[in-house]
Amino acid sequence: MKRTFQTRFKNKIKLLWSLIKSPQTLLLLMTGLAGFMSSRCPWFNFPILLGVAGSLFLAISGSTVLNMWYDRDIDSLMKRTCWRPLPSGKISPNETLVFGITLSVLGVGWALAIDLLFGFIVFAGLFFDVVVYTIWLKRRTAWSVVWGGLAGAMPVLAGRALGTGRIEWVGILLALAVLSWIPTHILTFSIRNQEDYKRAGVPTFPSTYSVPTTLRVISASTVIAAIAMIMAAVGIDITAGQMRLLAVLSSGLIFLAAASMLRPSDKVNFGLFKYASLYMLSAMLLLAAVVF
């Protein structure tokens, strides 16, 4: 009896965990922590650090779960997503909705309790992601990707604003870097899964403006992300050694973006997507390392 309960509990946790898209959530959480630590505030204050990490994790997870809840009908039509717990019937929509709202309320509430400006930006991220991107624009226009990007840019802006006490140009540049990186992620998937999106009736850049145009947009936004990141690093005044490494990583990103534009192929495009994710993680670690 006890064993059955334990197994069911474990399975439930596993299912709920799969709803939060952990790699994406943890990467966005990392951007928030990097934004906070890059301000060189007295970051090793355990309750505040725990608060930043905890509130961002809950809010980002909450918006992802709500996004999955709203998109369950189109997820069930797409090969890439039909195995997810919600479209495959492993978890009920009501349960998912309650889970998403709980995480979101806890996350935003905790963020507001830490600092009003921080909490407001965290809430803005959730609002842009769930209401503007998912509910309002995703099924209407290919340009919804901009709002998805804006939502993803909020954690780093929130972290930086908490550290500095205001929204300043370095925070905006960091947000611009994340905003420009997110289309690389979303548009790459929209190219690889064109048929899926077509079947689900979701307008995408490849279906609206063609694949070559989408590849150019991906390359251009990747280059903007690299430039914004370097400018932010200058503003943060990272060490010469860290700046050299960031310049090297950015050169690789720009090289791959150029290769993807000049000789487009699925492999190079997907390589650019993977490199861009690694780049974002490495750049954020470098920025966070200024406190040491």
Add this chain to the structure above:
Amino acid sequence: MVKITVLDRILLSLSILLAAYQIVFGIEGSNQLGIASYTIAFGVLLIAALLLIILGFQVLDSPAVIIISTIIPLSLSLGLISEFFPKYAPGYIIFAVAGFLVVMVSRYFAPKKTATIILIVVHGISGLLIFGLPIYLSVIGTTNKGFALVGIGGGLFGIGGMLLSFLITGRPILPRERILSILPVLMLLTIAAFVAGFALA
């Protein structure tokens, strides 16, 4: 088609970490030209390892590999010259830039034999400098003995370069699978020798 294995990925990841360490910490104290040159050399090695992990061994089939791989010995040797023989640095910069441009142009516009000869000359001079200079400097006592490891790294890099060149030109001295299986090990040992050599200098 040879697939990249988990072990290859681990070895390449370690290479990336070592190259990143060298770029951030390992070249502090050199002059500006030295820092710039070493950054380029280790940067190309880092990105090469990263692209091998992401895109697999097929990336080596690109004709651009020969051109880009020329940057490593040229910039590393330029760093060594600028640090230990600064009066020869202006002349060597001209050789390095011209050498790179000639290799690039000859790959596309010159007959295959001419392009190969140019590649051998440019790689040969810069490779011998990376191999010989650190050993010479450590033997005469200009640097600590440990700096000879940079020369050993240069030797390993030369072996890797030769294997790769034969592979790309379609005349491999070892089976393709064997070359690709030892390439990540060779890359890690090369970078480790460079990093240790600079640290012990």
